[in-house]
Amino acid sequence: MSDLAAAPATANPTPRKPGNPIARRRWANFRANKRGYWSLWIFLAIFIVTLGAEFIANDRPILVSYKGELLIPALVNYPESRFGGFLATTTYRDPYIADEIAANGWSLWPPIRFNYATVDDALPHSAPVEPSWLLTREQNCQSYSLGVDDPDCIWSNYHLLGSDDRGRDVLARLIYGFRISVLFGLVLTIVSSIIGVSAGAVQGYFGGWVDLLFQRFIEVWTSIPALYLLLIISSVIAPSFWVLLGILLLFSWVSLVGIVRAEFLRARNFEYVNAARALGVSNPTIILRHLLPNAMVATLTFLPFILSGSVGTLTSLDFLGFGLPSGSPSLGELLAQGKNNLQAPWLGLTGFLTISIMMTLLVFIGEAVRDAFDPRKTLA
Amino acid sequence: MSASLLSVRDLGVRFGDADAAKNVSFDIAPGETLALVGESGSGKSVTALSILQLLPPTATLSGHIHFKGQDLLKANPADLRKVRGNDISMIFQEPMSSLNPVHTVERQIGEILAIHAGLRTNAARARTIELLDQVGIPDPASRLAAFPHQLSGGQRQRVMIAMALANEPDLLVADEPTTALDVTVQAQILELLISLQQRLGMAMLFITHDLGIVRRIAERTCVMTAGEIVETNSTSAIFENPQHAYTKHLIAAAPRGQPPETRPDAPKILEVEDLRIWFPIQRGLFKTTVGHIKAVDGVDLSVREGETLGVVGESGSGKSTLGYALLRLLSSKGRIVFLGEDIQHLSWKAMRPRRAQMQIVFQDPFGSLNPRLSVGDIIGEGLKVHFPHIDATERDLKVSKVLTEVGLSADLRYRYPHEFSGGQRQRIAIARAMVLEPKFVVLDEPTSALDVSIQAQIVDLLRDIQARHGLTYLFISHDLKVVRALANTMIVMRDGKVVEQGPTEQIFASPTVAYTKTLIAAAFDQTPIGAPSENRS
Numbered sequence: 001m002s003d004l005a006a007a008p009a010t011a012n013p014t015p016r017k018p019g020n021p022i023a024r025r026r027w028a029n030f031r032a033n034k035r036g037y038w039s040l041w042i043f044l045a046i047f048i049v050t051l052g053a054e055f056i057a058n059d060r061p062i063l064v065s066y067k068g069e070l071l072i073p074a075l076v077n078y079p080e081s082r083f084g085g086f087l088a089t090t091t092y093r094d095p096y097i098a099d100e101i102a103a104n105g106w107s108l109w110p111p112i113r114f115n116y117a118t119v120d121d122a123l124p125h126s127a128p129v130e131p132s133w134l135l136t137r138e139q140n141c142q143s144y145s146l147g148v149d150d151p152d153c154i155w156s157n158y159h160l161l162g163s164d165d166r167g168r169d170v171l172a173r174l175i176y177g178f179r180i181s182v183l184f185g186l187v188l189t190i191v192s193s194i195i196g197v198s199a200g201a202v203q204g205y206f207g208g209w210v211d212l213l214f215q216r217f218i219e220v221w222t223s224i225p226a227l228y229l230l231l232i233i234s235s236v237i238a239p240s241f242w243v244l245l246g247i248l249l250l251f252s253w254v255s256l257v258g259i260v261r262a263e264f265l266r267a268r269n270f271e272y273v274n275a276a277r278a279l280g281v282s283n284p285t286i287i288l289r290h291l292l293p294n295a296m297v298a299t300l301t302f303l304p305f306i307l308s309g310s311v312g313t314l315t316s317l318d319f320l321g322f323g324l325p326s327g328s329p330s331l332g333e334l335l336a337q338g339k340n341n342l343q344a345p346w347l348g349l350t351g352f353l354t355i356s357i358m359m360t361l362l363v364f365i366g367e368a369v370r371d372a373f374d375p376r377k378t379l380a
Numbered sequence: 381m382s383a384s385l386l387s388v389r390d391l392g393v394r395f396g397d398a399d400a401a402k403n404v405s406f407d408i409a410p411g412e413t414l415a416l417v418g419e420s421g422s423g424k425s426v427t428a429l430s431i432l433q434l435l436p437p438t439a440t441l442s443g444h445i446h447f448k449g450q451d452l453l454k455a456n457p458a459d460l461r462k463v464r465g466n467d468i469s470m471i472f473q474e475p476m477s478s479l480n481p482v483h484t485v486e487r488q489i490g491e492i493l494a495i496h497a498g499l500r501t502n503a504a505r506a507r508t509i510e511l512l513d514q515v516g517i518p519d520p521a522s523r524l525a526a527f528p529h530q531l532s533g534g535q536r537q538r539v540m541i542a543m544a545l546a547n548e549p550d551l552l553v554a555d556e557p558t559t560a561l562d563v564t565v566q567a568q569i570l571e572l573l574i575s576l577q578q579r580l581g582m583a584m585l586f587i588t589h590d591l592g593i594v595r596r597i598a599e600r601t602c603v604m605t606a607g608e609i610v611e612t613n614s615t616s617a618i619f620e621n622p623q624h625a626y627t628k629h630l631i632a633a634a635p636r637g638q639p640p641e642t643r644p645d646a647p648k649i650l651e652v653e654d655l656r657i658w659f660p661i662q663r664g665l666f667k668t669t670v671g672h673i674k675a676v677d678g679v680d681l682s683v684r685e686g687e688t689l690g691v692v693g694e695s696g697s698g699k700s701t702l703g704y705a706l707l708r709l710l711s712s713k714g715r716i717v718f719l720g721e722d723i724q725h726l727s728w729k730a731m732r733p734r735r736a737q738m739q740i741v742f743q744d745p746f747g748s749l750n751p752r753l754s755v756g757d758i759i760g761e762g763l764k765v766h767f768p769h770i771d772a773t774e775r776d777l778k779v780s781k782v783l784t785e786v787g788l789s790a791d792l793r794y795r796y797p798h799e800f801s802g803g804q805r806q807r808i809a810i811a812r813a814m815v816l817e818p819k820f821v822v823l824d825e826p827t828s829a830l831d832v833s834i835q836a837q838i839v840d841l842l843r844d845i846q847a848r849h850g851l852t853y854l855f856i857s858h859d860l861k862v863v864r865a866l867a868n869t870m871i872v873m874r875d876g877k878v879v880e881q882g883p884t885e886q887i888f889a890s891p892t893v894a895y896t897k898t899l900i901a902a903a904f905d906q907t908p909i910g911a912p913s914e915n916r917s
Binding site: 022281289 | 731736812
C-alpha cells in the first residue's frame with residue numbers, strides 16, 4: 001500500500017548481488033528437507049565412488065612399474081608379450097605374471113582384486129561361497145597352495161559379500177552393477193525428458209491441429225505393449241546397453257509430454273507471454289525464455305521418480321533375463337541368482353538391500369525436489 | 381454499549397510475526413450500516429473474516445468479539461456453526477468462485493435452509509423461490525435448476541445474497557460484494573442490498589475500498605490502514621471534515637486533471653475502418669458455422685498524434701479485444717492504417733519491426749511480468765529484439781534511464797517482480813513499453829487493479845510521459861473518472877458496437893445515448909441510496 005515509487009531516492013542504493021532470488025529460495029527449501037538433502041549427498045558419494053569402479057574392484061593393478069617403465073593396466077590393455085608371455089591380454093592374477101612383475105618392479109592393486117567377470121579359482125569350496133567374515137582365516141585360505149601363510153591369501157582376495165554361483169565376487173559385481181544401473185537410468189531419463197519436453201512444448205504452444213494429431217499419435221503409441229515388443233526384439237538381436245536403451249526410450253518419452261503440454265497450454269495465454277508477443281519476440285525465444293521455466297518445475301519434480309523408475313525397469317528386465325547380455329554386472333541378475341540359490345541367502349539379501357536403498361535415496365531426493373519447487377513454499 | 385448488536389474490542393490478528401490487524405474496535409447497532417474502508421492490505425477483510433472465524437488456522441486471534449452477549453472468540457465450533465449463516469451471514473467478493481459450480485441454484489440455497497431452518501423438499505423449494513424473487517431474479521421458478529455458469533455476474537451475486545438472507549440474519553457481512561461487477565450492475569446490487577436491509581431490519585458491515593460506495597450506503601464509516609482503524613465517524617462527517625491524515629489522503633486521491641491540449645491538425649497515427657472480430661460458433665460433425673459471436677462489430681476510429689482516445693465499456697463490450705486487434709495480436713477484418721500504412725495484411729514476421737512503434741500495457745501488473753526474470757531483463761527484452769546492435773552496457777544504460785523516467789530507482793533493475801507492490805509493477809510494465817520509444821501505446825485498464833491513491837499516481841505518470849514524448853494513447857477502461865482525466869476523445873462501446881463517440885468533455889456534459897447516461901450516473905452519483913432523494917429518477 002505504501003508506494004515506494006513515490007520516493008525513488010529512498011530505495012535501497014546498494015545493487016544487489018546478481019542471481020535469481022527464487023532459485024536461492026528453492027535451494028533453501030531443498031536444504032530444509034534434511035532427509036532429502038542428506039540422501040542427495042549419500043547418493044552422490046556412492047555414485048561418484050562407483051564411477052571409478054575400475055580403481056576399486058579390478059583384476060588388474062592400478063599402477064605397475066616394470067623394468068623402469070610406469071604402466072597403467074587399469075586403463076590400458078597391455079599384451080602379455082610386454083611381460084614375456086605370448087597372450088593378447090595379460091592375466092595379472094596369474095602367478096607367473098605376478099612373480100615376473102614382482103621381480104622387475106612393483107604393482108599397486110585396487111582394494112578388491114576382482115572385477116565383475118573375474119572367476120576366482122581359489123575359492124574355499126564350490127561356489128556360491130558365503131561372505132568371508134562368516135569363515136575363519138583357515139577356511140578362507142584353504143585353497144591356496146601355502147594355506148594361511150600364502151602371500152596371496154590377503155584381505156583383498158577375500159569375498160566380503162561372498163561369491164555368486166559362478167565364483168564371481170558379489171561386491172565387485174555390485175559396484176559395477178550399481179554404476180551401470182544408475183548410468184542407464186540417467187541416460188534414459190535425460191534423453192526421454194529432452195524428447196518429452198520438446199514434444200509437449202510444441203503441442204502446448206502451437207495447439208490446434210499440431211496438438212490434435214500429436215495427441216492421437218501418442219494415444220496409439222502408448223497402446224503398444226512395450227514388454228512384448230521387448231521380448232520379440234531381444235529374441236532377434238542380442239540386447240546391448242544401447243539397444244536396450246533405444247527400445248525403452250521409444251516408450252518412456254511419453255511420460256512427460258502430458259505435463260509439459262498442460263503447463264504450456266496454461267501459460268501461453270499469460271499476460272507476460274502476450275506482452276512478449278507485443279514486443280515482437282520470436283516464438284522460439286518465447287518458448288525458451290518465458291514458457292519453458294514454467295514447465296521445468298513440473299519436469300524437475302518428476303525427474304528423480306523417472307530415474308528410479310528407469311532403474312527399476314532395467315533391474316526387472318535383467319531379473320527376467322531379457323535385459324543386458326549375460327555376464328554383464330547387473331542388480332537384476334543378482335536377484336535372479338538369489339532366487340535360484342536359496343541356500344545362499346547373501347545373494348538375494350545383497351541385491352534386495354542395494355536396490356531398496358538406491359530407490360529409497362532417489363525417492364527421498366525426489367520429495368525434497370518437490371518441496372523445493374512447491375510454489376506455495378517458494379512464493380509464500 | 382449494551383445497545384450494540386456486534387461489539388468488537390481490541391481485536392488483533394497475527395500471521396506468524398506479522399500483524400494483519402491490531403487494536404480494532406467498533407460497534408454495530410441493530411439495523412445500522414457500518415462501512416469499513418481501506419486499501420488493499422489494510423486488514424479489512426481479515427477483520428471481517430475473524431468475526432465468523434473463517435481465517436486459516438495459521439492466524440492467531442486476540443481481543444473480544446461480542447455478538448448478542450456471546451463472545452464469538454471463545455465460542456466452541458458447534459456454537460459458531462449455529463451463528464454462521466443463521467445470525468450472521470457473509471457475501472464474498474467474487475461471485476464466480478464463491479458459488480459451487482457443480483450444484484444448481486436450488487441445491488445451494490436449499491443446503492442453508494436445511495441446515496439452519498430444517499426446511500426440506502417442497503417447503504424449501506417454496507422458500508427458495510421466494511428468496512430469489514426477493515433478490516430480483518426474474519422468473520425465479522425457472523432458474524432453480526440453473527448452474528452458476530448459466531447466470532451472469534450480477535445474477536450470481538444476487539443468488540449469493542439470497543443465500544445470505546435465507547435465514548434472515550441479524551448481521552450481514554458484505555466483503556467487497558460489488559467490486560467484481562460492472563458499474564451499472566454495481567448500482568443495482570447496492571440498491572437491492574439497501575432495500576433488503578430496510579425491509580428485514582438487519583445490520584450490515586460493508587467492506588470496500590471504494591469511497592463512492594461508502595458515501596452512498598453507509599451511516600457510519602471506519603477507515604482502516606496498516607491493520608488499524610484510524611478514524612471512525614458518521615459518513616458525512618468523514619467526507620466533510622476528515623480528521624486523520626490518511627483519510628484526507630484517501631479522499632483527495634481520486635484521479636484529477638485534464639488531458640493535454642492537442643492540435644487539431646496533427647497527423648493521424650492510427651485509422652481504423654469497419655473493424656470486425658467475429659468468433660465463429662461451430663456445431664455438428666462437420667463443424668458448420670451456425671453463427672458468430674461478434675466481439676467487435678464494425679468499429680471505426682482514428683487517433684491523432686499526441687492525443688488520447690478513451691475506450692469505455694462494461695465487461696464483455698469488446699474493448700480489450702479491440703485493443704489487441706489494433707496491435708495485430710488477434711486476427712480481425714477491416715482496415716487498420718498505422719502511420720500511413722495498412723498493416724492488416726502484414727505477416728507476423730513483417731509486423732515485428734513495426735512493433736517497436738506500437739506497444740501495450742496490460743491490466744494485471746501481477747500477471748504481465750515474468751516472475752523469473754529480473755526487472756532489467758524484462759525491460760531489456762524488447763531492446764534485444766528491436767535494437768540488436770546495441771551492447772549490454774548501452775542497454776543497461778537505457779533501462780536505467782527509463783526506470784528513472786517512470787519514477788523508480790535505477791538500482792531496482794536487479795530485483796525481481798515479486799519484490800514490488802502493484803503500483804511499482806505497473807510502473808515497470810510502463811517502462812517496458814516506453815523503453816522502445818513507441819509512437820502509439822494501448823493502455824488496457826492499466827489502473828483498474830490498483831488502489832485509488834496509486835491509480836492517481838499512475839494517471840499522472842502517464843500524462844507526464846505523454847507530454848514529454850508526444851505519445852498517442854488508446855486508453856481502455858471501465859472507470860469513467862480515469863478516462864475523464866486522460867482522454868481527449870472517447871468512444872463508448874456496448875456489445876462490440878460503438879454507441880457514442882466524440883470529445884470527452886462533450887460526452888460527459890451532454891451524453892446523447894441512454895446507455896452513456898446510465899454509465900455516467902452510476903459512476904458519479906453520490907446521493908445516498910435509500911435516503912429520500914429528489915434528483916434520482
